[in-house]
Amino acid sequence: MxxxxxxxxxxxxxxxxxxxxxxxxxxxxxxxxxxKMVDQLQAVDTQDITPLAHPLDATQRLRPDEVTxxxxxxxxxxxxxxVTDGLYLVPRVVx
Amino acid sequence: MHDKTLTELAxxxxxGEFSSRELCQAAxxxxxxxxxxxxxFITVTAxxxxxxxxxxxxxxxxxxxxxxxxxxxxxxxxxCTQGVRTSCGSKMLDDFVSPYxxxxxxxxxxxxxxxxxxxxxxxFAMGSSNENSxxxxxxxxxxxxxxxxxxxGGSAAAVAAGLVPAALGTDTGGSIRQPAAFCGITGLKxxxxxxxxxxxxxxxxxxDQGGPMARTAADCALLLETIAGHDVRDSTSVARxxxxxxxxxxxxxxxxxxxxxxxxxxxxxxxxxxxxxxEAIKVYESLGAKVCEVSLPHTHLAIPAxxxxxxxxxxxxxxxxxxxxxxxxxxxxxxLEDLYKRTRAEGFGEExxxxxxxxxxxxxxxxxxxxxxxxxxxxxxxxQDFLDAFDxxxxxxxxxxxxxxxxxxxxxxxxxxYLQDIxxxxxxxxxxxxxxxxxxxxxxxxxxxxxxxxxxxxxxxLGVAHxxxxxxxxxxxxxAFGKEMA
Numbered sequence: 001m002x003x004x005x006x007x008x009x010x011x012x013x014x015x016x017x018x019x020x021x022x023x024x025x026x027x028x029x030x031x032x033x034x035x036k037m038v039d040q041l042q043a044v045d046t047q048d049i050t051p052l053a054h055p056l057d058a059t060q061r062l063r064p065d066e067v068t069x070x071x072x073x074x075x076x077x078x079x080x081x082x083v084t085d086g087l088y089l090v091p092r093v094v095x
Numbered sequence: 096m097h098d099k100t101l102t103e104l105a106x107x108x109x110x111g112e113f114s115s116r117e118l119c120q121a122a123x124x125x126x127x128x129x130x131x132x133x134x135x136f137i138t139v140t141a142x143x144x145x146x147x148x149x150x151x152x153x154x155x156x157x158x159x160x161x162x163x164x165x166x167x168x169x170x171x172x173x174x175c176t177q178g179v180r181t182s183c184g185s186k187m188l189d190d191f192v193s194p195y196x197x198x199x200x201x202x203x204x205x206x207x208x209x210x211x212x213x214x215x216x217x218x219f220a221m222g223s224s225n226e227n228s229x230x231x232x233x234x235x236x237x238x239x240x241x242x243x244x245x246x247x248g249g250s251a252a253a254v255a256a257g258l259v260p261a262a263l264g265t266d267t268g269g270s271i272r273q274p275a276a277f278c279g280i281t282g283l284k285x286x287x288x289x290x291x292x293x294x295x296x297x298x299x300x301x302x303d304q305g306g307p308m309a310r311t312a313a314d315c316a317l318l319l320e321t322i323a324g325h326d327v328r329d330s331t332s333v334a335r336x337x338x339x340x341x342x343x344x345x346x347x348x349x350x351x352x353x354x355x356x357x358x359x360x361x362x363x364x365x366x367x368x369x370x371x372x373x374e375a376i377k378v379y380e381s382l383g384a385k386v387c388e389v390s391l392p393h394t395h396l397a398i399p400a401x402x403x404x405x406x407x408x409x410x411x412x413x414x415x416x417x418x419x420x421x422x423x424x425x426x427x428x429x430x431l432e433d434l435y436k437r438t439r440a441e442g443f444g445e446e447x448x449x450x451x452x453x454x455x456x457x458x459x460x461x462x463x464x465x466x467x468x469x470x471x472x473x474x475x476x477x478x479q480d481f482l483d484a485f486d487x488x489x490x491x492x493x494x495x496x497x498x499x500x501x502x503x504x505x506x507x508x509x510x511x512x513y514l515q516d517i518x519x520x521x522x523x524x525x526x527x528x529x530x531x532x533x534x535x536x537x538x539x540x541x542x543x544x545x546x547x548x549x550x551x552x553x554x555x556x557l558g559v560a561h562x563x564x565x566x567x568x569x570x571x572x573x574x575a576f577g578k579e580m581a
Contacts, residue, residue: 008456011452012455015439015451015455018436019448030449033510034509034513037398037510037513038399039399040396041396044396046473051474052472054301054331055524055525055527056288061330072194079421080419080420081418082424088419090434091428
């Protein structure tokens with residue numbers, strides 16, 4: 001399956017990676033070659049094969065529903081770009 | 096001192112031949128004089144290291160030091176270190192000072208080892224040459240015009256050049272084993288789940304695994320028994336006893352059944368690499384092992400499956416870099432979408448963006464079944480190949496990489512770079528352990544022998560590598576670079 005200019009822009013928007021029209025053009029060729037290589041998968045019959053999500057077929061560990069973390073807000077916010085009163089600052093979303 | 100193994104240095108510290116301060120000081124001097132050329136470190140933590148070395152020396156005097164106390168190490172800059180920048184080779188995390196330690200970092204500190212700094216790497220561990228680092232490429236100490244391999248290229252080059260006796264790396268598709276091969280050192284990727292991933296910056300969570308890179312298999316055993324084990328903070332780490340790997344190194348090879356996957360000796364394999372690997376296998380035969388050919392019929396699908404699964408997981412994992420909670424943030428965003436888009440456009444390099452775009456595309460509506468589910472089905476077939484092979488043989492052997500280290504700047508096309516990982520990538524998809532062991536040279540550049548074993552058979556893997564190192568001296572060869580310095 002080839003990838004087109006519009007697909008690259010769509011993926012960039014979904015991934016929230018800023019990409020100009022020209023930059024997207026640069027990726028079309030690279031990504032198409034990668035997908036062409038990936039397309040070898042389509043030649044294999046995988047009917048009735050269960051997808052493998054974890055190499056040891058393990059499932060998520062469960063634990064008792066108890067509090068195990070305490071608040072470390074100040075410590076974790078020390079590396080944030082902008083905080084005030086314990087809140088992360090972003091551009092205004094609601095006018 | 097810089098020629099010595101971790102095991103020899105531990106004995107020297109124990110016998111009082113030198114102090115940890117002297118050892119760390121000597122290593123820091125080598126880093127200062129030689130690393131300008133190599134660029135294997137992103138951050139050197141000299142002051143902190145010397146303070147910790149003094150503490151280790153005092154503990155030893157008080158009779159309170161473990162066997163690894165006072166030994167200098169380096170960490171790939173993917174492991175979170177409290178109070179020390181953890182950049183992951185990216186502009187995105189250029190000013191990120193971690194508020195906590197990774198589990199392996201904590202374990203190494205408890206064992207008394209001294210962290211000398213954080214090593215260079217391909218950005219977010221995406222690469223096979225270390226040329227994708229925001230901090231510039233690393234050079235191979237065997238030949239400064241060659242790459243050290245990647246993504247743990249800084250760790251490999253630092254060990255090979257004798258800047259540190261050992262380092263930690265991570266391996267998602269070959270990122271410990273391939274640079275170990277290119278730099279002539281020993282590197283082990285443990286079984287998925289053997290070593291905690293907590294505090295290890297995530298690239299592809301179902302494939303990532305941290306492990307040791309050192310001069311010998313015995314040194315890797317020492318480090319693995321220190322860092323392995325269950326961790327409640329990593330739900331994929333496995334609750335299983337950690338064997339005494341060092342104690343099991345001397346198991347005899349008599350009767351060992353070695354399988355040579357015929358797919359690992361086909362087209363594209365450099366003839367000098369093949370010769371070195373076949374010579375190594377003859378050594379095993381002389382030590383009593385039996386060799387036969389086996390087949391891993393889905394090998395050709397490993398790279399295609401990986402380049403769906405790994406970018407898909409990466410596109411999800413890397414969505415956390417949003418310019419809000421930590422890491423880079425663009426200047427003067429006009430709105431939230433602008434903040435996200437410009438932050439990520441500025442913070443990520445080319446290869447990272449490429450993989451985020453591929454991953455986002457293959458996971459998006461209309462493509463998920465054809466790509467992601469299909470790749471996961473093929474992943475099961477690839478794992479089954481190994482399980483079937485291990486019904487017949489104890490270990491598998493072949494080259495770690497199809498060629499020796501290539502020249503800096505030589506691989507310009509992303510797909511041809513991806514093909515470098517042809518012998519290593521299936522191992523991560525299957526979750527089994529693998530080790531690369533020095534096995535000779537192609538010209539002036541090292542060749543690695545890869546040995547693979549069933550899930551959780553690291554003890555056997557290390558023993559098989561150690562026995563080879565008792566019979567050969569490839570692991571003792573040192574590059575001319577930096578030789579004149581004490």
